[in-house]
Amino acid sequence: MKKNPNTVSFTLNGERKTFITEPNEKLLALLRREGYKGTKFGCGQGTCGACTVLMDGRAIYSCLLFAMQAEGRDVRTIESVGTHEKPSEFQQELIDGAAVQCGFCIPGMIMSAEALMKAEDVYPDDVVREYMDGNLCRCTGYEKIWGALRRVLDRREEGREQSSESRSDPKA
Numbered sequence: 082m083k084k085n086p087n088t089v090s091f092t093l094n095g096e097r098k099t100f101i102t103e104p105n106e107k108l109l110a111l112l113r114r115e116g117y118k119g120t121k122f123g124c125g126q127g128t129c130g131a132c133t134v135l136m137d138g139r140a141i142y143s144c145l146l147f148a149m150q151a152e153g154r155d156v157r158t159i160e161s162v163g164t165h166e167k168p169s170e171f172q173q174e175l176i177d178g179a180a181v182q183c184g185f186c187i188p189g190m191i192m193s194a195e196a197l198m199k200a201e202d203v204y205p206d207d208v209v210r211e212y213m214d215g216n217l218c219r220c221t222g223y224e225k226i227w228g229a230l231r232r233v234l235d236r237r238e239e240g241r242e243q244s245s246e247s248r249s250d251p252k253a
């Protein structure tokens with residue numbers, strides 16, 4: 082059967098979905114009208130990072146991409162990360178560290194951090210900055226957000242070190 086030219090199919094948060102769209106509709110607009118409102122519209126111009134989602138594991142600005150460009154891809158939004166009952170480690174650190182002010186930037190920050198943790202095994206500050214510098218916080222809460230992320234990354238690094246030590250010393 083011939084595909085309707087006004088539909089786009091992709092995997093969204095682990096489920097294969099098909100949506101009706103228009104050639105000029107942005108991925109961000111499609112996600113929000115389909116109820117994925119955790120992804121925010123900030124600048125609409127690729128400068129603030131509020132609209133960050135993962136596409137095939139990489140953080141992208143969904144305000145810049147046409148929905149049609151998601152065809153066949155794997156897209157993840159903030160709705161796939163943690164729940165109210167069981168937040169992700171970073172979400173819990175943001176809460177515990179009182180790092181969230183208005184919260185508008187936070188979903189994008191979390192998605193960029195997800196991309197970082199998926200792609201990298203070690204997290205020196207310069208690498209973390211590279212992943213996070215496309216996400217702006219208008220409340221300027223950077224220090225607490227950074228602190229929360231740093232605690233998560235430090236724990237991951239420590240965990241890896243311990244498991245590689247116990248592998249190299251079977252008696253440990």
Ligand code: FES
Nearest residue numbers: 123124125130144
């Ligand atoms: S809304 Fe996409 S970068 Fe600002």
Ligand code: FES
Nearest residue numbers: 184186218219220
């Ligand atoms: S917490 Fe308000 S924009 Fe970051």
